[in-house]
Amino acid sequence: xxxxxxxxxxxxxxxxxxQSLFGPAVHLEAVRQVSFTLEKGRALGIVGESGSGxxxxxxxxxxxxxxxxxxVLFEGEDLLELDDEHMRLRRRDIQLxxxxxxxxxxxxxxxxxxVREPMDLMEIGTPEEREARVRDLFGLVGLRPDQLNLFPxxxxxxxxxxxxxxxxxxxxxxxxxxxxxxxxxxVAIQAQILNLLARLKDxxxxxxxxISHDLGVVRHVCDDVAVMxxxxxxxxxxxxxxxxxxxxxxxxxxxAAAPSLARRKSKGYxxxxxxxxxxxxxxxxxxxxxxxxxxxKAQAICRETPPDPQKLGSLTVSCxxxxx
Amino acid sequence: MTALLDIKDxxxxxxxxxxxxxxxxxxxxxVNAGETLGIVGESGCGxxxxALAAMGLIPMPPGRIAGGxxxxxGEELTTASEAxxxxxxxxxxxxxxxxxxxxxxxxxxxxQQIAEAIRLHQNVSAxxxxxxxxxLLDRVGIPxxxxxxxxxxxxxSGGMRQRVMIAMAVSxxxxxxxxxxxxxxxxVTVQAQIFDLLNEIQRDFGVAIILITHDMGAVSxxxxxxxxxxxGRVVEQSTADNVLDMPQHPYARGLIDCIPALGKGETELKxxxxxxxxxxxxxxxxxFADRCTLxxxxxxxxxxxxxxxxxHLAACHAVEEGRR
Numbered sequence: 001x002x003x004x005x006x007x008x009x010x011x012x013x014x015x016x017x018x019q020s021l022f023g024p025a026v027h028l029e030a031v032r033q034v035s036f037t038l039e040k041g042r043a044l045g046i047v048g049e050s051g052s053g054x055x056x057x058x059x060x061x062x063x064x065x066x067x068x069x070x071x072v073l074f075e076g077e078d079l080l081e082l083d084d085e086h087m088r089l090r091r092r093d094i095q096l097x098x099x100x101x102x103x104x105x106x107x108x109x110x111x112x113x114x115v116r117e118p119m120d121l122m123e124i125g126t127p128e129e130r131e132a133r134v135r136d137l138f139g140l141v142g143l144r145p146d147q148l149n150l151f152p153x154x155x156x157x158x159x160x161x162x163x164x165x166x167x168x169x170x171x172x173x174x175x176x177x178x179x180x181x182x183x184x185x186x187v188a189i190q191a192q193i194l195n196l197l198a199r200l201k202d203x204x205x206x207x208x209x210x211i212s213h214d215l216g217v218v219r220h221v222c223d224d225v226a227v228m229x230x231x232x233x234x235x236x237x238x239x240x241x242x243x244x245x246x247x248x249x250x251x252x253x254x255x256a257a258a259p260s261l262a263r264r265k266s267k268g269y270x271x272x273x274x275x276x277x278x279x280x281x282x283x284x285x286x287x288x289x290x291x292x293x294x295x296x297k298a299q300a301i302c303r304e305t306p307p308d309p310q311k312l313g314s315l316t317v318s319c320x321x322x323x324x
Numbered sequence: 325m326t327a328l329l330d331i332k333d334x335x336x337x338x339x340x341x342x343x344x345x346x347x348x349x350x351x352x353x354x355v356n357a358g359e360t361l362g363i364v365g366e367s368g369c370g371x372x373x374x375a376l377a378a379m380g381l382i383p384m385p386p387g388r389i390a391g392g393x394x395x396x397x398g399e400e401l402t403t404a405s406e407a408x409x410x411x412x413x414x415x416x417x418x419x420x421x422x423x424x425x426x427x428x429x430x431x432x433x434x435x436q437q438i439a440e441a442i443r444l445h446q447n448v449s450a451x452x453x454x455x456x457x458x459x460l461l462d463r464v465g466i467p468x469x470x471x472x473x474x475x476x477x478x479x480x481s482g483g484m485r486q487r488v489m490i491a492m493a494v495s496x497x498x499x500x501x502x503x504x505x506x507x508x509x510x511x512v513t514v515q516a517q518i519f520d521l522l523n524e525i526q527r528d529f530g531v532a533i534i535l536i537t538h539d540m541g542a543v544s545x546x547x548x549x550x551x552x553x554x555x556g557r558v559v560e561q562s563t564a565d566n567v568l569d570m571p572q573h574p575y576a577r578g579l580i581d582c583i584p585a586l587g588k589g590e591t592e593l594k595x596x597x598x599x600x601x602x603x604x605x606x607x608x609x610x611x612f613a614d615r616c617t618l619x620x621x622x623x624x625x626x627x628x629x630x631x632x633x634x635x636h637l638a639a640c641h642a643v644e645e646g647r648r
Contacts, residue, residue, distance in 0.1 A: 049511035156599045186366040187538060188596040191582035195593055213512065220584035220593065243586060257516035258586060259541025265360070265548060266565050271520060275513045277467075278481045 003073070004207045005038040005061060005175060010070035012053075012060045016283075028282050030056045032231040033070070038175070038224075043201060043208035045218035045239070047254070048228035051279065054211045057228065058177050061209065062094050063087060074175070092122045095168035099180035101160035105152040112148040115166045122171055137166040141196060158189035165196065169204070177209045182217060194220055215258045219243050227251050230279055230290035237315035247312050247322040249273075250291045289320070297321045326398075327354035328532050329378060329417070329500050334392035336370075336377055339385060342604035347373050349556045351392070352630060355500065355549075360526065360533040362547030362564065364540060364579065366600055369553040371536045375502045378534075379419055380409040396500070415445045418493040422505040424485035428477040434488045435461070435473025438495055445496045460491040465521060483514035490521065494529055501525075502534045507542070519545055540580055544568055552576045555600060555611035558630055561637040572638040575612050610641065618642035 012031040019026065031053045038044040046054040059065040061072050063079050072079045074090065082090060095118070098104040105114055112134055119130045135145055141162040152160055161181060168176055178197070182190040198221060200206060212218050218225055219239055226236040227250065235248035246252045256273040263269035275294050280286055286293065292302040299320070307318045336348040348370045355361040363371045376382050378394055380401055394401040396416060401409070421427045429437055438457035442448065448456070454473070462469035464487040477485055486506060493501055503522065507515035523546065526533055535546050543550055543564060550567040552560040552575065560573040571577040581594035598615040609624040610616070616623065622641050630639040642648070 049513065158599065186600075187540075187579060188366060188582055189599065191584070191593040191595045192597075194584060195595060198592070214584075215512075216584040216586050219586055253513060255586065257512045259512075259515070259519075259539055259545055260586060261541055261544045261568055261580070261583070263545050264565065264568075265523070265544070265546055266563070269545065271516060274516070274520065276465075276517070278483060278514070 002040050003037045004040045004075060005209065006036075006071075006073040007057075007061050008035050008071040008073070009033045010035070010057065010060055010072065011068045012056050012065060013068040026283070029068075029285070030231055030282060031060060031067075032285075034228075034231075034233050035070075036226050036233065036236060038207055038209055040174075040207055041201075041205050042224060043210050043222040045210045045212060045222035045225040046228060047212060047215060047218050047225060049213065049279065051230075051282065052228040053231040053282075054228050055179055058179065058209050058211055062096075062175075062177055064096075089122075092118075092124070092171040093174045094177065095171060095173040095175070096177045096179065097161070097164045097168050097181045099183050101157055101164055101184065102152075104164055105160060107152055110149050110151060111155070111163050114152070114163060115170055118167060118170045124171060133170065134166075137169055140169070140200070141166045142192075156189075157185050158192055161185065161193050162196070165193075165200070169200070173206070175207050175209065177211075179211045180213070181210075183212070183214070190217070197221060215243070215255065227254065230282055230285060232290060232318065233309075234291065234319070235315060235317045237313075241314045247315055247317045248291075248319050249295050249297050249321075253294075289318075327395075328357045328397060329534075330354045330393075330395045331374070331378065332393050332395075334374070334377060334394060335390040336373055336382060336387060337390045338387050340604065345604045346390075346606070347387075347556050347603060348377070350630070351553075351556075351558055353551050353558060353561070355532045355534055357499065357532055358526065358530045359548040360535055360546055362543035362550045363534060363536045363553060364538065364543055364550060365553035366538060368555075368600055368603070370556040371553050372504055374553070375419065375504050375534065375536055378500075378502065379413060379417060380404065380406075381419075411445075414441055414493075414498065415496045416498055417500040417502070418496070418498040419502040419504065420486070420489045420493050420506050422508050424482065424489045424509070425477060427489060428485060430477055433474050433476055434480070434485075438473075438488070438492045441492050442495050456495070457491070460495055461488065464488075464491045464525075465517070466491075481514075482510050483517060486510065486514075486518055487521065490518075490525065494525055494531065497529060498531060500532045500534065502536070504536045505538070506535075522546065540568070540583055552579065555606060556603060557611065557639060558637075559612070559639045561630070562635055566635050572633060572636045572643045573612075573640045574616050574618050574642065576638075578615075610639075616642075618647055620647070 011033055014028045014030055016026040016028055034057050048054045060067040115134045116130050143162055182193050210222055222239050225239050225242050226233045229250050235251045253273045253275045256271050277294050288303040288305055289307050292298040301320055307320045309316050309318045331353045334348055334351040337344050337346050365371050389402050435454055435457045439453035442453040442456050458469050458473045461473055466472050466487055507518050547564045550564050551558050554575050560576045571580055578596040596615055610628050613619045613623040628639045628641045630637050633643055
């Protein structure tokens with residue numbers, strides 16, 4: 001297996017407004033030394049709660065947010081070192097789908113132009129070839145050719161997401177970053193889009209960096225998964241191993257919290273693991289393990305020393321007591 | 325057992341630019357004392373309108389209750405005066421909404437807001453009401469309740485705000501609590517806390533809960549009985565176990581099958597093809613016919629009635645005729 005995208009110690013810092021005119025600048029570390037590898041032809045899911053840094057990690061990895069440190073190797077080339085023109089050309093290999101299919105399409109453009117625009121910008125093919133490709137893409141994502149000249153508002157949410165996917169595929173990318181692509185859709189429509197994404201991945205050999213808060217969705221689409229908490233990856237590995245036998249207490253709690261058809265009120269279910277409280281503020285991250293405050297296994301060492309990632313079978317876990 | 329809240333044959337219409345559109349048609353539901361009824365369906369199916377109708381909160385005009393009845397302990401609500409409804413709201417029947425931030429007043433402390441609700445319905449002094457508010461905040465699991473009662477809504481996290489809403493809703497010990505997608509804006513671990521809290525509140529206060537959700541997993545964990553809605557009608561109603569384990573209506577079955585489950589890996593999800601038809605374009609037949617694999621000629625011309633099929637109420641010609 002070869003790595004398509006590899007992040008090493010990626011760090012993102014945001015500068016916040018000063019508290020007072022002469023006070024020091026306040027920085028918020030949204031992503032803290034995150035490393036991950038996305039293999040060619042596979043899908044890596046990033047899960048976590050809001051504010052855990054999953055979107056910021058992905059955006060920094062494709063240079064839509066400036067990283068404060070670390071490396072991002074795309075096919076062996078460090079994206080963070082590229083000059084603007086080379087990065088612009090690289091973008092044809094990296095495309096995005098967003099959460100909200102309503103605000104991510106220009107309401108005043110016809111969808112044929114929306115889907116063609118990336119090819120225009122990248123000067124791919126002749127105008128005739130581009131027109132033909134738009135038609136092909138429409139078929140590929142399950143839209144009809146007679147819908148080419150409509151405007152975005154004439155489509156339903158699921159269809160709009162199909163348009164976003166067609167637009168993303170127009171430059172023939174290698175990597176698709178999907179930022180909560182089905183969160184805004186109804187469950188029945190969600191299934192249609194997830195099946196489409198799974199089919200496209202197989203047919204076109206795409207790789208996905210897939211951000212979602214929905215564990216079921218990630219389990220369905222992804223091969224590997226990374227769980228984030230307060231700007232760090234706390235556990236990562238193949239989906240099967242991680243979902244079947246999670247080692248990090250946070251992952252265990254996350255799985256226990258996800259609503260499941262297997263837990264019935266009539267059977268008097270009791271949640272196997274309960275978490276109290278909210279995640280700590282990233283402005284003032286705890287000295288030790290970020291999860292220690294809410295963790296049922298936490299000991300003195302957890303509050304003092306941040307745990308290093310350790311290998312446990314196929315999983316990599318950052319927890320002092322993961323083995324126990 | 326007589327139902328606590330009994331909705332029969334409810335029909336609600338709205339004046340729109342497409343003319344008069346029927347948002348609810350022959351809706352029949354009931355909830356018994358102390359139980360939880362889950363109402364599931366996709367956006368636009370009428371689940372929230374049903375709740376608003378029960379609260380007497382449908383904006384009229386453009387809305388209109390065109391027929392049917394809503395009875396709370398035998399008292400008819402559709403013809404009740406506004407003054408009477410104001411007395412009932414909060415005291416007998418209360419509601420919590422999806423986005424707690426927009427349901428709370430930003431310029432009053434949360435303690436003041438709960439105290440106000442108490443004083444509207446009970447003849448107590450302001451200091452006593454505030455003391456009660458603090459006790460309620462403590463009851464819904466807010467740490468240092470006395471201090472938090474003096475906080476403004478923006479100082480609290482999303483989960484804490486929803487706890488405040490729950491405290492306010494149960495402050496006058498209502499018999500029915502309607503929760504309209506109470507956790508949609510929250511993270512999964514916080515969602516789990518809110519679900520556990522609602523179940524606890526139900527045990528302690530004996531309140532009946534109507535949980536409106538699009539999530540079958542939530543229904544499984546929370547509901548005793550379930551009503552599935554589609555395009556303004558109830559299409560299936562039974563105990564949660566019956567609906568989840570052996571759904572009768574093809575739409576109910578589709579909703580359950582299309583959920584990407586945590587336990588299984590990469591198999592294709594069953595899709596429900598197509599989209600929900602716009603309400604103003606509903607024809608004479610079953611609204612689900614165009615998306616249904618079991619449809620025949622009768623489905624396109626005749627609306628199925630909600631009939632009793634053993635353990636289920638289902639509105640489907642295929643179920644009626646034993647077609648599978």
